[in-house]
Every structure is written in C-alpha cells, then in structure tokens.
Amino acid sequence: MRMVDLIEKKRNGLPHSKEEIEFIIEGYSNDTIPDYQISAWAMAIFFKDMTQDERAFLTDAIVQSGDTIDLSAIQGVKVDKHSTGGVGDTTTLVLAPLVASVGVPVAKMSGRGLGHTGGTIDKLEAIPGFSVEISNQRFIDLVNTNKAAVIGQTQNLTPADKKLYGLRDVTATVNSIPLIASSIMSKKIASGADAIVLDVKTGAGAFMKELSESKELAEAMVRIGNNLGRQTSAVISDMSQPLGYMIGNALEVKEAIDTLKGNGPEDLTELCMTLGSHMIVLAKKAETLAEAKEMLQEAVASGKALEHFKLFIESQNGDSSVIDDPERLPTAEYKVDILSENDGFVSGIVADQIGTAAMLLGAGRATKTSVIDLAVGIELKKKIGDKVKTGEPIATIYANQEDIEASKQKILSSYEITSTEVKAPTLIYDVIS
Numbered sequence: 093m094r095m096v097d098l099i100e101k102k103r104n105g106l107p108h109s110k111e112e113i114e115f116i117i118e119g120y121s122n123d124t125i126p127d128y129q130i131s132a133w134a135m136a137i138f139f140k141d142m143t144q145d146e147r148a149f150l151t152d153a154i155v156q157s158g159d160t161i162d163l164s165a166i167q168g169v170k171v172d173k174h175s176t177g178g179v180g181d182t183t184t185l186v187l188a189p190l191v192a193s194v195g196v197p198v199a200k201m202s203g204r205g206l207g208h209t210g211g212t213i214d215k216l217e218a219i220p221g222f223s224v225e226i227s228n229q230r231f232i233d234l235v236n237t238n239k240a241a242v243i244g245q246t247q248n249l250t251p252a253d254k255k256l257y258g259l260r261d262v263t264a265t266v267n268s269i270p271l272i273a274s275s276i277m278s279k280k281i282a283s284g285a286d287a288i289v290l291d292v293k294t295g296a297g298a299f300m301k302e303l304s305e306s307k308e309l310a311e312a313m314v315r316i317g318n319n320l321g322r323q324t325s326a327v328i329s330d331m332s333q334p335l336g337y338m339i340g341n342a343l344e345v346k347e348a349i350d351t352l353k354g355n356g357p358e359d360l361t362e363l364c365m366t367l368g369s370h371m372i373v374l375a376k377k378a379e380t381l382a383e384a385k386e387m388l389q390e391a392v393a394s395g396k397a398l399e400h401f402k403l404f405i406e407s408q409n410g411d412s413s414v415i416d417d418p419e420r421l422p423t424a425e426y427k428v429d430i431l432s433e434n435d436g437f438v439s440g441i442v443a444d445q446i447g448t449a450a451m452l453l454g455a456g457r458a459t460k461t462s463v464i465d466l467a468v469g470i471e472l473k474k475k476i477g478d479k480v481k482t483g484e485p486i487a488t489i490y491a492n493q494e495d496i497e498a499s500k501q502k503i504l505s506s507y508e509i510t511s512t513e514v515k516a517p518t519l520i521y522d523v524i525s
Contacts, residue, residue: 095119095129102136110149117153121252127259134256134265142270147312148319150270154278157252161201161228161284166235168197169375172285173367174276176309179297179447180334184212185348186356186364187371189401192240193391196375199235200242201249201283210341210456210464213244218342218421218466222410240404250278269305273312280317287323287374289367290314294521295332297443303328303521310524323374325525329363330517333441333476336360340455340469340490342421349415352398359519365389366520422467424490429473430503432480440508441476446487449502453491465492470503477516480509 093115102108108116116133119125142150163170171191175181188198202212202224216222224244226234234241253275260266280288290313293299294306310326317324329335336357338347350356351364365385372384391397402412414420450456454465471488474480487503489496 095125095133099129099132099136102133102140105140107143108146108149110145113146113149114153114156117150117157117252120255121157130256130259131263131265134260134263134268134271137270138265138268144315144319147270147274148316151274151278151281151316152320154250154252154256154274155282158248158250158282159246160282161246161249163199163232163235163284163286165232166197166199168195169286170197170199170235170284171287171289171371171375172198172200172280172283173289173291173371174280175291176276176293176299178293178331178335179443179450180336180339180344181291181293182215182336182338182344182348182351182360183291183364183367185215185345186351186360187368188240188242189404190352190364190388190391190397191368191371192238192404193397193400194372194377194387195239196372196377197235198240198371199231199284200240201245202242203245204457210466212242214464214466215341215344216242216408216410218345219405219414220411220420222405223408226408234407238400238403238407240400241408249282253278269308269312272309273316277313277316277320281320281322285322287371288317288325289370289374290324290326291363291367292326292328293331294328295330295443295517297334297447298331307522307524310522314524325370325374325523327363327366327370327523328521329366330359330519330521331443332517334443334446334472335363337472337475338469339446339450339472340453341464341466342423343469343471343490345414345421346418349398349401349418352392352401354392362519370523424465424467424469424492426489426491426494426496428489428491428496428500429485430487430489430500432474432482432484432486432507432509433504434480434509435482436480436509436511437514438474438476438478438480438486438507439510439512439514441472442506442508445502445506446470446472449489449499449506452499452502453489453493453496468492470499474507475516477514479513
C-alpha cells in the first residue's frame, strides 16, 4: 500500500478498508508515514467524511496503538461515563460514589484539566491527602471491594490519538465529527469499560455550540461504541450556562458534597440522576430508567451515597472529614461579590467567559505547565431566568490575589440582563441509544 493512493482514495470520497486504516495509523505511529501526508488525509476526511464502518475501524486502530486496560478481574458490568466538557461540570465527583453505592462498579481513569478548571483528578486532589497514584492491582481491588476508584491515565494510552490530535490542532481539522468521535471513543474503549454513558454538551460553553452538531457527534460515538462491542448511550445536555453554581476545584468538591446530601443545585442533581440511571440500566442493575432513578434517589435520601463518598475518599488516602466539615478544603483569602449593574432578568450567561474568568484567578491551566490554585474560583448567585436588582450580587469571586479586575469584568460582560422575564433553558435535549 502507498499512502498517496489512500489520500487520493479518501479525497475522491471512497471508503477505506479496515486493513488500509490499520496501515495508516500504524505507519503514522512508527514514523514511516510523515506528518504532511497525514495532514492531507485528515483534510480529506474533513471534507469527505467517513462511513460508520470506517469510524469504528479508525477507533479500533487508535486503541491498538498503545496500552489497553484489562478490567476483567473486576466483578460485574463496568460502566464508564464521559463528558465532552464544559464549565462547572462536577458530575463525575457525584456519580462515582452515587452509582457505586447501588452496587455498580465504577472504575474511572481520569486526567488533569487544561482550560477553565482542573480535571477530575485536580478536583479530587483538593481533598487533603487524596491520591490517584495507585497500582493497577490496588485499583482493581478497590473497585471490587468498594465499587469505586479513580486512577490517573497511563502515559501510553492511545498514543496515536495524541499524535494525531496535535497535528489536527495546527491544520484546521479539529472540527471533524469522525475524527472527534474516534478520538474520544478510543480512550474510553482502551480504558476497559464494558459500557459507556456519554454526556454530550451543547451551547455556548460546550465544544459543540449547535444542538444539531452535538446530536451528530453523539450518534457517531454511540454507533462506534456499539460497533466495537461496548453498550453505549448518550445524553445531550445544556451548556449554555455553567452547570451548578460553583466553578473551581475545592468549590466544586463542596458542591458535590451538597448534591450527595440532597441539597445540590437542581440542574446538577437532575443531570446526575439522568446519567446515573443510564449507567445502572447498562450495568443491568435495573430494567428501566425509572427504576434506576428510584434507586439513586433512595441512596441519597438514606445517606448511603454520602457514606460511599467517605469510603471512596478514605480508600485513596484522602481526609474524609471534609464531608462533614468542608472548610477543611483549601480556602481562598479573598471573597468578593460582583454586583449587578442593572435591574431585570438574567437572559443569558456566556459560559466560556465565566470559565475564562475562573482560569484568570488560577482555577485552571492556560498551558500544561500552569500550576492550579485549588482554592480559587467563582460562585454564581444568579442564573438564567432569575430576577436581579441593581447592586445585588450576581456572582462571588474567591481569590488569593488582590487584583481581580480582569475576572470581574469577564463576569460582568458575560451576564445578559433584560427587562422581560426569561425561562430557564432546557437541561436535557435528547438521549441517543
């Protein structure tokens, strides 16, 4: 096979065979196919798309480029959950102990964040002592014993994806449904789960801004997962404004604790119940979503979910006393209210600007080498549909620096206030299964 012939084939809109895609990914991984040819091939895909079979072949080839995690020693159906990202997305912190508390094994491999706030690991490390640096055997033992554990991502997981993404980033081919879908799904499949629930965000704070694009991506990923033998479903949820009220690592841990106590924000609670119900059904612990939701609600009401969070923290060397005393989490030196400049109703919040405001405080990483301040962040006081008066707080900044002007202006400019009453946005748009 010659790469130039395969580029021409895709340029002409013809489908690749499994062998051809394996040849391309293997050749790129071992440097026998150069960047400039892969760039041309990626651009051809951008314009000519891929069939469902091609997308599955590509995902599988990327999986086979590196390590795969064997979770067969864990009893039961292992269900993973993946979010396409957003602002204030605390769902994993709630879902891991919540779903585990009803007997579903949650073996979560997570990474650190690059962007608005930290990733799941950064958030968990806001809990004093918490460690994801555990052996694979310890990870498996913890899931078998406690039904939940989190470990850091291995360096050699889907190396072809890391290499391909770096190239796409500088060749204007990031926004390609088959390339996005195969990138996300390759990591999930390599991580060893039996079933996968996807939380695909849509709106201003999401990677996919338009609902039609989010649905297309969700359908692509669900088909890839099912084609490769993983039961997969997707929930399309709103990210036109931040999820919940807290943006920032320790702040999001506090909000997760409140949610597991049954006192969390309505939107975060509803989304966790929806995603968790799908996880339970895929794990065959319930036959219907309604039955699964009842199980989750009972776990919260009885305190079982919160106790499981304590167990989860203790098992990974964390200080579980933060559950009863959240003030033991990292605390910012300064707390400043941002006041509304108008009367009216909140009609919009530019979610990614709120995320940027949090990052300017140190809650996220602008580059891979940036150091996160786990204590800082933003608490929203008003969300879309809420009434607000001039001089009333719309948000609170938690900072360890006196100069917060840039973050303050970002927050103020992100709020849209109108004189007419506005409804809160839809949270769940669709479910793809």
